[in-house]
Amino acid sequence: xxxPWPALETIPGLIALPISWRNKIGEHFENFSALCLRPSxxxxxxxxxxxxxxxxxxxxxxxxxxxxxxxxxxxxxxxxCPPECPNLTLTRADITxxxxxxxxxxxxxxxxxxxxxxxxxxxxxxxxxxGSWSADAVPVLxxxxxxxxxxxxxxxxxxxxxxxxxxxLAPTSQHFDALCQELLxxxxxxxxxxxxxxTLTPNGxxxxxxxxxxxxxxxxxxxxxxxDAALRAFAILKSMDTDTPVRKASVFSVFRLYCMENLSAEQxxxxxRCSKGSVINRLALIRxxxxxxxxxxxxxxxxxTGIEQSLSDSRAPRISRQTxxxxxxxx
Amino acid sequence: xxxxxxxxxxxxxxxxGPDALDVRGIxxxxxxxxxxxxxxxxxxxxxxxxxxxxxxxxxxAVDYENEPVVxxxxxxxHAFFDIQFADSPQPRSLLLxxxxxxxxxxxADAPVIHRFLCERGFALxxxxxxxxxx
Numbered sequence: 001x002x003x004p005w006p007a008l009e010t011i012p013g014l015i016a017l018p019i020s021w022r023n024k025i026g027e028h029f030e031n032f033s034a035l036c037l038r039p040s041x042x043x044x045x046x047x048x049x050x051x052x053x054x055x056x057x058x059x060x061x062x063x064x065x066x067x068x069x070x071x072x073x074x075x076x077x078x079x080x081c082p083p084e085c086p087n088l089t090l091t092r093a094d095i096t097x098x099x100x101x102x103x104x105x106x107x108x109x110x111x112x113x114x115x116x117x118x119x120x121x122x123x124x125x126x127x128x129x130x131g132s133w134s135a136d137a138v139p140v141l142x143x144x145x146x147x148x149x150x151x152x153x154x155x156x157x158x159x160x161x162x163x164x165x166x167x168x169l170a171p172t173s174q175h176f177d178a179l180c181q182e183l184l185x186x187x188x189x190x191x192x193x194x195x196x197x198x199t200l201t202p203n204g205x206x207x208x209x210x211x212x213x214x215x216x217x218x219x220x221x222x223x224x225x226x227x228d229a230a231l232r233a234f235a236i237l238k239s240m241d242t243d244t245p246v247r248k249a250s251v252f253s254v255f256r257l258y259c260m261e262n263l264s265a266e267q268x269x270x271x272x273r274c275s276k277g278s279v280i281n282r283l284a285l286i287r288x289x290x291x292x293x294x295x296x297x298x299x300x301x302x303x304x305t306g307i308e309q310s311l312s313d314s315r316a317p318r319i320s321r322q323t324x325x326x327x328x329x330x331x
Numbered sequence: 332x333x334x335x336x337x338x339x340x341x342x343x344x345x346x347x348g349p350d351a352l353d354v355r356g357i358x359x360x361x362x363x364x365x366x367x368x369x370x371x372x373x374x375x376x377x378x379x380x381x382x383x384x385x386x387x388x389x390x391x392a393v394d395y396e397n398e399p400v401v402x403x404x405x406x407x408x409h410a411f412f413d414i415q416f417a418d419s420p421q422p423r424s425l426l427l428x429x430x431x432x433x434x435x436x437x438x439a440d441a442p443v444i445h446r447f448l449c450e451r452g453f454a455l456x457x458x459x460x461x462x463x464x465x
Contacts, residue, residue, distance in 0.1 A: 010404040012372045020373055046377040052430055054369065054408030056377050097375035146404040174403075 004028040005171035005195040008144050014100035014126070015040055020048065021098055034204030036105035037098040044097060047076045047090060055079055057088050059095055106130035106142065109169065112198050112206035113215070115140050124157050125150065133167055133212075135221045140167040151175035152183075159187045164302070167219055169194055188262060188301075190218060230303050233290045240289065249274040254282035259297040260304050335433040335441055337448065338455035341407040344368065345399060349388040351451055352412070359417055359443045363425075367411035370401050379408070416440070427453065 007024035008014065021037065022029045046056035057076030074095055076088030103119055106128065110117040115131030118139075122128060127143040141158060145151040151170070158166065165188035170176070173193040184190060197215055198206045208215065240251045249272045257268040258279070265283065269276040283294045290297070297304075343351035344365065352363040365387040372378040382400065384390040391400045401407055408429055413422040425444060426434040433448070435441055448454040 010373060012374050012378070012404060013376070015375045016373065017375055020375075024373075040375070042375075044375050044377070048373075048377065052408075053371055053406040054379070054429065147398075147402050149398055 002026045002028065003195050004032040004200060005193070006174070007032075008100070008171040009146055009174060012146050014144065015097050017044065017047065017095065017097055018093065028200060031200050031202055031204045033098065035108055035200060035206070036101050038101040038104070040097040040099045042097065043095060046079070047088065047095060049078070049085065051085060055084075057085070059090065100144070102128055102142075108206050109142070109194075109198070110140075112208050113140075114208075114212040122158075122161070124154050124161075127154050127158070130169070133216050133219055136219075138165055138167055138216075138219045140169065142169045144171055145175055148175040148177065152177075152180055155180050155183050159183055159189070162187075165189050165219065167192060167216060169197075171195060186262070192216075230300060231307060233292065233297070234304055234307050236289050237286060240285070248272065249278045249282055251282050251285055254279055255286055255294070255297075258283060259286075259294055260301045260308075262298055262301065333435055333438050333441075335435065335445075336431045337433055337445070338431050339427055339429055339433070339448070339453055340455055341368075341410050341427060341429060341453065343452045344407065344410060345401050345403075347452075348399070351453075352388075353451070354447065356450065357443065357447055360447065361415040361417055363415070363447075364413045364422070365400070365410060366413050366424075367409075368401055369408040369410075370405035371408055372402075373404060373406055380405070383411075414440070414444070416443075 002025065004025045007021065010024060011020070018029075021033070025032050043059075045059055047059050049055040049057060056079050058079055059074050059076055061071075062073040062075050072092045074090040074092070076090050077083065078085040078087070106119050107117055109115070110131040113131075113133075115133055116137070117131045118129060119131070120129045122141070124143070126145060127141060129139050130142050131140045132138060133140055139162060143151065143154045143158075145154060152175070155168070158168070168184065168189055168191045170191060170193055172195050173191065176191050176193075180191070192215065197209055199209060201207055213220075237252050237255045249269075253272055254268055257263045257271055258265065263271065265276055265279045269279045272279070286294050286297070352365060354360040354363060364385070366385070367381065367383040368387065369379060369381045372380070387400050391398060410427050412425040412427075414425050415422045423436040423440060424434075425436075425440075426432070427448075428434075433444070435444055445454070
């Protein structure tokens with residue numbers, strides 16, 4: 001059975017005549033139309049030829065004997081000279097294009113997936129924010145692209161602009177290649193294809209295939225370290241660089257790449273041009289000094305980033321490494 | 332150019348890429364180059380795009396990092412090829428236009444071209460009788 005979602009990735013501009021939508025969506029046309037299509041104000045000049053894809057019928061209003069054109073009757077004349085197909089009689093409904101109603105689709109998705117509705121345009125082609133998830137307000141975005149490279153551009157632009165984890169929805173995963181996967185996982189983001197997370201009901205509503213909590217488990221609110229504990233861990237690691245300087249792969253650099261940027265040990269080694277063994281040694285040192293597994297520290301990456309940003313602000317109060325480490329010793 | 336008629340599809344260009352033009356098993360042809368495609372974007376505007384190059388597949392591989400010559404959402408309308416026959420130093424042209432038009436430069440090329448179209452999946456019917464002069 002056809003699902004309606006792949007059709008969205010085959011219509012450039014997401015506006016087409018009803019016959020084109022119907023051909024692509026099949027039995028779901030009525031439900032899908034009720035869900036998120038709306039008639040456009042613009043009337044086209046051509047009607048597709050069912051016999052020859054390169055040809056079309058020219059649409060003209062029907063003129064009556066009184067020379068007054070009828071507003072709702074049209075005639076389709078074969079563009080070929082001489083004409084190869086007989087004229088077509090068309091109604092206004094036949095030639096009124098249907099376009100995607102982004103807002104309506106966004107609201108239906110938010111309702112089905114338990115999101116807080118926040119619709120905003122991002123100036124990225126065919127990409128909008130539809131809502132947010134959880135108490136952390138993780139942005140949920142919808143992108144509909146007809147070509148793989150456009151999908152990749154949208155992913156890159158989202159990562160460059162948002163600087164935080166996000167949930168990306170797309171009709172299908174057909175444009176989701178290894179590069180996009182790498183980009184999204186590096187940004188703590190993930191793609192959820194609509195064709196696998198929602199189903200369209202006969203009355204034009206959407207139902208999730210799993211509970212939203214299960215679907216977006218990875219994006220559950222982040223557990224936070226107490227402010228002072230996070231600050232202390234950060235300070236300990238920062239101070240280790242000055243107390244025991246090393247030539248390659250400083251402890252803080254490893255902490256930064258592994259815990260804050262979520263790179264693997266191998267990627268960190270590559271980035272710092274050292275051996276993977278050196279990285280593993282530094283991770284062991286981080287575990288020893290902070291008492292927390294570096295893997296678990298990744299859960300607080302946003303918090304560490306916040307601390308780092310506040311410390312880099314010239315107006316921020318200076319962190320006292322000595323005080324921080326003394327406090328930890330006294331505990 | 333002489334026109335023949337045979338039910339056609341241009342889908343092999345999309346699904347098989349340059350392999351659609353493989354001429355192994357047809358000794359009369361040395362190689363075939365895709366020179367031009369025309370396709371329609373399937374939306375309300377009936378946008379028609381023609382892409383032309385000396386070698387479209389090679390151009391796409393170099394310039395567009397192997398992006399397909401024809402976008403996935405487009406409907407192919409016609410394709411123009413240069414065919415280098417074994418008996419001639421000059422390539423001869425072949426035009427395939429959906430749904431069923433084949434234009435060849437020389438009548439004598441028709442049987443070989445028909446065999447190529449059938450073997451590479453461009454002909455929807457394998458019956459040689461269908462190819463009749465227009």
